[in-house]
Amino acid sequence: MSSPALMSPYLMIRNAIIAQEFPPRAQLVENALAKKYNVSRTPIREALRRLETEGLVERYGSRMQVREYRPEEMLDLYEVRSFLEEAAAKTAALRHTDMDLMLIERAHQSMLDIKFEEASAAQMAAANRTFHERVWAASHSAALVDLLDRILVHFIRYPGTTLSTPERWSQVLKEHEELVSAIRDRDAESAGKIASVHMEEAKNIRIEMYIDAQEIAPS
Amino acid sequence: MSSPALMSPYLMIRNAIIAQEFPPRAQLVENALAKKYNVSRTPIREALRRLETEGLVERYGSRMQVREYRPEEMLDLYEVRSFLEEAAAKTAALRHTDMDLMLIERAHQSMLDIKFEEASAAQMAAANRTFHERVWAASHSAALVDLLDRILVHFIRYPGTTLSTPERWSQVLKEHEELVSAIRDRDAESAGKIASVHMEEAKNIRIEMYIDAQEIAPS
DNA sequence: ATTCTACCACCTGTATACATTTTGGGGTTA
DNA sequence: TAACCCCAAAATGTATACAGGTGGTAGAAT
Numbered sequence: 001m002s003s004p005a006l007m008s009p010y011l012m013i014r015n016a017i018i019a020q021e022f023p024p025r026a027q028l029v030e031n032a033l034a035k036k037y038n039v040s041r042t043p044i045r046e047a048l049r050r051l052e053t054e055g056l057v058e059r060y061g062s063r064m065q066v067r068e069y070r071p072e073e074m075l076d077l078y079e080v081r082s083f084l085e086e087a088a089a090k091t092a093a094l095r096h097t098d099m100d101l102m103l104i105e106r107a108h109q110s111m112l113d114i115k116f117e118e119a120s121a122a123q124m125a126a127a128n129r130t131f132h133e134r135v136w137a138a139s140h141s142a143a144l145v146d147l148l149d150r151i152l153v154h155f156i157r158y159p160g161t162t163l164s165t166p167e168r169w170s171q172v173l174k175e176h177e178e179l180v181s182a183i184r185d186r187d188a189e190s191a192g193k194i195a196s197v198h199m200e201e202a203k204n205i206r207i208e209m210y211i212d213a214q215e216i217a218p219s
Numbered sequence: 220m221s222s223p224a225l226m227s228p229y230l231m232i233r234n235a236i237i238a239q240e241f242p243p244r245a246q247l248v249e250n251a252l253a254k255k256y257n258v259s260r261t262p263i264r265e266a267l268r269r270l271e272t273e274g275l276v277e278r279y280g281s282r283m284q285v286r287e288y289r290p291e292e293m294l295d296l297y298e299v300r301s302f303l304e305e306a307a308a309k310t311a312a313l314r315h316t317d318m319d320l321m322l323i324e325r326a327h328q329s330m331l332d333i334k335f336e337e338a339s340a341a342q343m344a345a346a347n348r349t350f351h352e353r354v355w356a357a358s359h360s361a362a363l364v365d366l367l368d369r370i371l372v373h374f375i376r377y378p379g380t381t382l383s384t385p386e387r388w389s390q391v392l393k394e395h396e397e398l399v400s401a402i403r404d405r406d407a408e409s410a411g412k413i414a415s416v417h418m419e420e421a422k423n424i425r426i427e428m429y430i431d432a433q434e435i436a437p438s
Numbered sequence: 439a440t441t442c443t444a445c446c447a448c449c450t451g452t453a454t455a456c457a458t459t460t461t462g463g464g465g466t467t468a
Numbered sequence: 469t470a471a472c473c474c475c476a477a478a479a480t481g482t483a484t485a486c487a488g489g490t491g492g493t494a495g496a497a498t
Contacts, residue, residue: 029479040453042261045480046268053272055365062460062480073362080362083306087299142292143299143373146274147366154362248449259483264450281450281490442497451488458481467472 009037010047017056017066018156024068028057054153069157071210075203077154082199084148085132089179089195092138093188100138101184107131108176116166124163131176135195138183162205171201228256229266236275236285237375243287247276273372288376290429294422296373301418303367304351308398308414311357312407319357320403326350327395335385343382350395354414357402381424390420 007015013033016022033044048064051057058067092100111127136145163169175198182191226234232252235241247267249260256263267283270276277286311319330346355364382388394417401410 031479041480042452042454046264049265049268050272053269064480076360076362079310080306080360080366083302083363084366087302091298141295141299143295143370144302147299147303147369150366150369151362250449253483260450261482261484283450440498442495444493444495446493447491449488449490451486453486454484456481456483458479460479461477463474463476465472465474468470 008047009033009039009043010050012037013044013047014051014056017051022066024066026066028064028066054150056153056157071158073154074158074206074210077151078199078203078206081148081151082196082203084144084151085135085199086192086196088136088139088141088144088148089183090188090192091141091144092135093183093186093191095140096138096183096186100134101180104131104134104138104180104183107134108180111173111176116169121161121164124169125161128163128172135179135183158206160209162202162209168205172198175201227266228252228258228262229269231256232263232266233270233275236270241285243285245285247283247285273369275372275376290377292373293377293425293429296370297418297422297425300367300370301415301422303363303370304354304418305411305415307355307358307360307363307367308402309407309411310360310363311354312402312405312410314359315357315402315405319353320399323350323353323357323399323402326353327392327399330392330395335388340380340383343388344380347382347391354398354402377425379428381421381428387424391417394420 013022013028022028028048030041030044030048033048034041037044048057052059052064056067057064092104096104107127107130111124111131114124114127116124136148139145163172175194179191179194179198182194232241232247241247249263249267252263252267253260267276271278271283275286276283311323315323326346326349330343330350333343333346335343355367358364382391394413398410398413398417401413
């Protein structure tokens with residue numbers, strides 16, 4: 001994260017939304033943002049349009065406001081991601097080149113090299129993301145990668161990670177191992193199934209996290 | 220299609236691209252477009268940004284140009300659509316309300332009411348699209364609908380329809396009938412399978428169309 | 439003839455000024 | 469008191485002016 005002055009209004013506003021500096025349903029007024037970030041309305045408008053297409057910001061009439069979100073929405077997102085990851089895994093199994101496989105294996109090895117106690121949550125999440133991205137790439141379907149990107153954007157708004165315990169971490173590694181094998185064997189059905197189950201588990205962990213949060217701070 | 224003056228620059232440019240008035244790789248220069256459509260650069264810029272996120276237009280450095288496309292890409296799109304329609308059908312089977320089912324059945328009936336000889340291709344395509352949209356809606360997954368919308372945008376660039384023969388039309392009706400039944404029975408597996416096969420067939424028809432076109436006008 | 443340089447034309451990025459629409463409030467009336 | 473209307477203020481939509489950067493070309497020198 002570089003200094004504010006070097007960041008585009010798009011990223012500035014985006015970060016502010018994620019940090020809840022602008023809470024859900026907050027009105028995003030062009031003039032106010034322009035003053036706040038010391039640029040003219042023009043770049044602000046473009047940033048808002050972009051955030052709108054990403055789905056972080058919504059129009060109400062002509063006004064823009066921060067999109068609301070409900071924790072339940074997370075389940076929807078995981079569900080769709082599950083379908084897409086299944087599709088990507090299947091397709092990757094059928095279409096991967098030797099190079100694709102090498103890149104996937106290397107990403108997997110990077111995750112194996114991480115010591116859970118020493119690494120930061122961000123590091124682990126990044127390594128995990130890289131692994132999945134390499135699987136996507138191996139599908140050789142630009143359309144599929146585009147959709148996966150689009151879905152994952154929404155996850156930003158939900159804090160935390162599903163990789164937070166050593167048990168889960170080693171479980172993830174085991175499942176990735178299986179996924180790599182299935183892809184290597186060009187076994188599309190298995191690969192799809194593994195990816196799907198993998199996501200289903202992440203979803204369930206999220207549900208637990210949500211319920212725990214509810215019990216600590218009930219409405 | 221209303222008169223040009225009433226259409227937003229976004230739609231104007233979009234139509235022009237689809238009509239190949241701006242061929243693939245054509246530079247889209249803001250000033251030129253502004254003069255052509257009698258508006259200032261500001262709305263033109265917004266239109267281009269929007270088209271960029273839709274994927275009809277691409278940046279090369281800071282220049283914008285019409286995105287290239289290859290007929291083979293169509294297969295990718297159908298493949299991804301197939302996954303998504305399968306997901307939507309499965310989810311709709313599990314989650315539909317009585318109202319959802321009624322709307323689906325009504326859309327299906329509308330298609331049955333169409334006489335192939337009398338109806339235009341556009342009418343048939345529209346009725347077909349409505350049917351599918353109602354299935355999507357019955358999934359109650361906003362994220363899924365969003366992705367389907369996003370994928371279908373790209374189909375615009377490829378002319379023609381897969382519903383062009385009476386045989387195919389009645390085949391489509393039969394498969395829709397089966398899909399409605401599976402959804403009604405809340406049989407997710409069948410519904411998913413039917414939707415998936417349905418799309419696979421459309422893909423194959425596209426391949427035939429492409430090959431035929433190649434033979435008539437070889438490179 | 440070829441290459442290097444300098445300049446000019448063009449295009450995008452940004453700011454600002456102007457136009458239009460929407461909204462919220464206050465006062466009047468039924 | 470509630471409803472309606474009108475007006476003022478504010479926010480968005482649009483146009484225009486200005487700045488910065490890039491590419492291409494003409495001309496000169498080798």
